[in-house]
Every structure is written in structure tokens, then in C-alpha cells.
Amino acid sequence: MPKIRTFIIGCGMTKFEIPGTRENFDYPDMAKEAVTKALKDAKIDYKEVKQATVGFVYGESCSGQRALYQIGMTGIPIYNVNNNCSTGGTALILAKQLIETGQSDCILALGFEKMKRGPLTFKWNDRAIPLDKHFKKMSEIGGKHAGPPVPQLFGNAGEEHMRKYGSKPEHFAKIAYKNHKHSVNNPNAQFGNEYTLEQIQNSQHIYRMLTKLQCCPTSDGSACCIVANEDFVRKHKLESQAVEIVAMEMCTEFETSFSENSSMKLIGYDMTKAAAKKVFAQTNYKPQDVDVVELHDCFSVNELINYEALGLCPEGKAHEMIDRNDNTYGGKYVINPSGGLLAKGHPLAATGLAQCAELCWQLRGEADKRQVQNCKLALQHNLGLGGAVVVSLYRLGFPEANKAKSKL
Template sequence: MDSTSSNKPKGQRVFVIGNGMTKFYRPGKHDNDYPQLAKQAILRALRDANIPYSLVESAFAGYVYGDSVCGQRCLYTVGMTGIPLVNVNNNCSTGSSALYLAAQAVKSGVNDCALAFGFEKMFTGSHQTFFTDRTVPIDTFLIKDNELRGNAKAPFAPRLFGNAGVEHMQKYGTTQEHFNKIAWKNHKHSVNNPYSQFRDEYTLEQIAKSPLIHYPLTKLACCPTSDGAGAAIVASEDFVKKHGLEDQAVEILDIRLMTDFRSTFDDQSSIKLIGFDMTKACVEKVYQTAGITPKDVQVCELHDCFAANELVTYEALGLCEIGKAGEAIDRNDFTYGGKTVVNPSGGLISKGHPLGATGLAQCAELCWQVRGMADKRQVKDCKVALQHNLGLGGAVVIAAYKKYQSGYQKKFRADQTSDPAVLEKFEALEQQERPRL
């Protein structure tokens, strides 16, 4: 099942029929362990799809910080039907890698209905390596970064991405204010997202004066560590029609996973070191297979682990010309009223970044957008959406989405909503009505 060897669509069409996610939390500031988080996200996806768990034929569980078979520990809280489950770890693109595998299972015809879910229970502070007696997987990235930019005291992630920002500044005249504007935009967007870890709006001055993590990135231009979970149910066209889900199905026009090219290390570029070339190559194949162009993309959930990555990724995705991201930011091209609304959820910077859940939270936001369910975040007449999820070291997953039917769903079921407050009421009622064991 090599999805990158040809641009011609093969196999069954694939649709997202249900999405669910939890609120994203600051680690240590809530009472939920990872099985409870995953269970809530999965049950919400099943509720959205209006199907029982017994119809799910396979599952793919994404997480980074956890022991073996955490996926089974989570799934067994929902049901034990003997279905195959694969645990997935692809760094920050883990959640979307699980989604990719679920989509491949349906596309190939192996399954008609598959579940992808991801979760994380993290530690406070910067990402860290726990195995000190063996080779660090991203050692070649760190060595190259040191060769290109010299050693620094900052944690490795903001250092690598911050140095890509420095290169962009040196090549194209970008300023630190452009990165601050990205952070300002994403924090502003998150005000309307009840799932977001942070919902505070900041001024540009506040962002600029927050502690410097690694130039040009201040604290408010960096994503936090987070706990949370997300889930998506994907199905074939036959399954959609059999269960009357045409009006809510969102087609995955294409989804691809790519890893690094030699140019990541050979081209002496901090921008390429953080995955620019694999993102560019991946999205070009997605555009071609999906039959769309960057101009067709109305909304994008983009992997803004740091504002510097969002800026360079605008260019990798073709949302603006290479070297012109600063000018596009100044025109407000990437917010409401602009060319493409990027990170209406608040992105990783404000919504949070529980590694295994991030890609599935992106999927949820985009499906809600094209279904017209995004409430105050809704992008007007949204039809085509793009997802970008990056894992350093590296892997990138890019997906394009489109509503199955042309019109928006006119009437939702009472329990079919993206509002977590409403979902919590239904969940509380179900808990009361459930007989005691």
C-alpha cells in the first residue's frame, strides 16, 4: 500500500464519518489518565458517526509517551471485540500517522470501517529524551544544527525551529514581528475554541515581551506540552450509503505520509532541516491526486509547534510564494477575511500539543469546518480543507478534505455537536442511566 508511488487514486474512496476529542489540558492540572481521555474521544466519535463500536473493524492508536500496548488499554474501555489494533509512534505526527493507516485500511478494501485515535499524558516543560543509554533518534539533526548555527543552551525543539526562522530572516528580510503576528493570530483564534488549552488573547506587545525561548521565538510563540485525546472514524463509500451518513461524511481526497530526503542534511539549510522539502513534495502529490490547488484551500490546520514553522510552512504548502511569507502575514492572508484561514482552532501554540492527539484534533477541526459545525470559528462556505502534521526526525502527514455532498447538513441530531459543554451533558445523563455492575 504505497501511497506515494503514484498520483493516481487507487482503491475505495475514504470518508471521515465521525470525530471526537477531549479538551486539551495542562499536564498535572486535571484528574484524567490517558485511558479516560482516549475513551471520551472515541465515544464522542462514535456518537458523531451514530454507529455502535461493533461496526469498527480495525483500530490504530497513536501515542509517544507511554509503555507498550497503551492502545489496547484504552480501546478495551470501549469494547473488546477482537479487532486488530496497531500502536503508532511517529513523534509529533503520530496522530495523523494513525489516521493515515486507518485510511489505508479502508482505501485498500481490507476494512469498511476503521478507527484512528491518539492520546497523550505528558510532562511539564520542554520535550525530553528518556533513554540515555542509546543513540538519540534525532542526533543527526542536532549535529547538523550545531554545524549550521552553533551550539545553544535552548531546548532542542525551539532551537531547531528558531534557527529555521533566523535563516528565513537572513534570506528574505523577515522580522521577529512576523513571528509574533502568527502567535497573535493563533491565540486570537483560540478564544472561540472551547477545546483549547489556552483561550487568552494577547497584544503584539505582550507576545514580544514574553520570555525569549530561542531567538526569534518568545514563549507565547511556542506550543505548550499538553494532555488530551482525539479520534476519527473512517469508512468506505458503501458503508456511508448503507448507514445513511451521506450528509455528514467528509471525503479524504488524499492523505499521504512522507519522510525526509537527503536534502534535509545535504543542502546546508536550517529550513530544510525541519522538513521543508518533505512537506513540499508531499503536498504537491496531495494537490495533484485531490485535483485541487493551494487557491482552493479555504482552511488549513498547520503544524505550528513554533511560529517559525508556521511561517516557513506557508511557503512549503504553496499558500504563498517562497520568500513572501512576511508580506502575506502583513496582508492578513492567513486569518478570517484573508486568502486561507490557518489554524482556526488556535493551532498548537494555543490549543495545545498532546503529541499523539494533535493530528486527530486537526482532523476534527477541519471536518467540523467543512460540515458547518465549527460555531464561532466557522469559515464561511467552507468546502476544501488541508491538514499538515509534522514530526521532527522525521515524518509529515498531509491530507485534503471535502464535503461528500454539496450542501451543508441542515439539521443536526441533538447530540451531534462540536460543543464539548453539550456533549458533557449527554455523557452525564448516560452515566446516570447506566446500570451498576
């Protein structure tokens, strides 16, 4: 049986905002805004959607149904998805798989989050928390320290990279400097402010080399992508905007996350490396063919070490890549043109779908002032501790149709 090609035909998102910024902006309102924009972008009616995968991390059961009822109540299957910070990517890969079964020709993937300000906390105290093994191993490797534990996981990984490969605190700060600078051109970003490198380094100290401006914020927001097969694309004459999902893989953690006393592996280095390897093995591409990347920079450390895990540079050479400016406009790759999680914001379940939307707009040539020139191949990395990672590769599905449209 020939492989069923899958395409993103429409994208939409809200502006990511400081929690509580918009009064009476509950998650059904966020979802309605994102879905309405995606349907308009796809030029289709909600009645064309056959199934929906809906992601959220903080919420009650069946929030996915409640989120979509304001769009329509058409009886379609709605799958509620929760995979921590990789929830958006998980909703998207599930939609892709449902298309590939041949049972549906158009599926909506949605993510939303209504969050509280401040560090993330765990709701239940009468059962094992999903990260208990991570925190135990973290203590074994680096000891216990005061303050929120998640920044400690990433700060320890940064320390390991510095010890092993010679990176310095300024390299992590340079990533935050770059991403905040990129966000200035993104109207959907929570923070559209440019900071000097000194301001990044001198902002509130959080843990180890991490300062406040090197840590992503909590956010309210929603994002939506609509996935379809080739017959649907051609039937609705959407070739000029259809972005093909070339390959997409999810990996969860390996024993090495806990057996090798590595803080880098504890935050998902091995699963990212494995997922990326699987993605590129399915294609004729290699990492060096990529033009633009949306990478899960929940902390500046995570962006740096995943340059290496994704194969964008050799192991131990990420800081050299940063020194060459090969992660921004004018360099080898443009990484996080949206501003990334650090500046665009991180409403947990919406992040993966917002990353996809950004890459679709880049490939379609619709990213305005942040447009990456001659962009042909895009890579996405969406990570959730506990843990899962989704790595995806995108290109225009019908580049000649897109080229003809751009000439009009």
C-alpha cells in the same frame, strides 16, 4: 479497480489541558472520552468498528489496547503507532490505507498523550536518539547554545528565513497573536486567551526571535476520528456529515535535510513541500483553492515557513502574506482557526487527529463562533521531526446532503 473513496464519519476530542490539570485523568480515560464522542457523532456502536489504529508517543507497548479496553473488547486488530508529533496523522493515513484494501469498512483512528510539564526530554540515554543527526547538523550550521535544543532548531530556521527573504521577528509574533486570538472561540483549547502583539513579543524569551507565547505547550489530551468506506456511509445514512479524504500523503526526510546546510530544510521544509505536491497532483485542485488550513505550528516559525512549503504563497513571500492578513478571517485563507498547537495545545499523538476533527467541523458548518464562511476545501499539515509529515486534503463527500440537512 475503481478507487475506494474514504470518509471521516465521526470526530471527538477531549479539551487539551495543562498536564495534570484533571486529577485521575489517565490516558485510558482520555481515550474513552474522545472515542465515545466520536462514536456518538458517527451514530454507530463500537461493534461496527473492524480495526483500530492508535497513536501515542510517550507510553508503554500495547497502550493502544489498554486505551480501548474501556470502550469494548471485541477482538479487533489494534495497531500501535508512534511517529513523533505526526503520530496522529500517521494513525489516520494507516486507517485510510486499511479501508482502501477493501478488507474493512470502518476503522477507528485514535491518538492520546499524557505528558509532563516543561521541555520535551529523551527517555533513554544508552542508545542513539532519533534526532541525533538533526542536533549534530544544527551545531555545524549555527553552533551550540544553552537551553532546550528543539526551539533552537526552529529559531535557527526563522533566522535563515529572515536572512534570505527579509522577514522580521514581528512576523513570527503576528502568527502567535493570530492563533491565540482564534483560540478564544475554541472550547477545546488549552489556552483560550487573547494577547496583544506586545505581550507576545515581551513574554519570556526562549531562543532567537522565539518567545514563550510563540512555542507550543506540553498537553494532556486525546482525539479520535472514524474512517469508513462509501458503502458504510450509505448503509448508515451518514451522507450529510461524511467528509471525504480527497488525498493524503506522507513523506519522510530527503538527503537535502542534512546536505545543504539549511536550517529550514532541517526542520522538514522539503518533506512538506514534496507531500503537498503529491497531494495536489492527485486532484484537480491547487493550493490557492483551499479555504481553511490546520497547520502544524509547534513554533511560530514552523507556520510561517510552511506557508511556502505548502504552496499557499510563493517562496520567500510568507511575511508579505502575513502583512496582508491573508492567514485569518477576511483574508485569502483562515489558518489554524482552532488556535493551532500554540494555543489549542499539543498532546503529541492527538494533534493530527484534532486537526482533522477541526477541519471536519468546519466543512460541516459546525464550528460555531470560529466557523469559516463558505468553507469547501480544507488542508491539513501534521509534522514530526525525525521525521515524517502527513499532508491531507478534505471536502464534503456529499455536499447536497449536507446542504439539505442545514436547511432543516
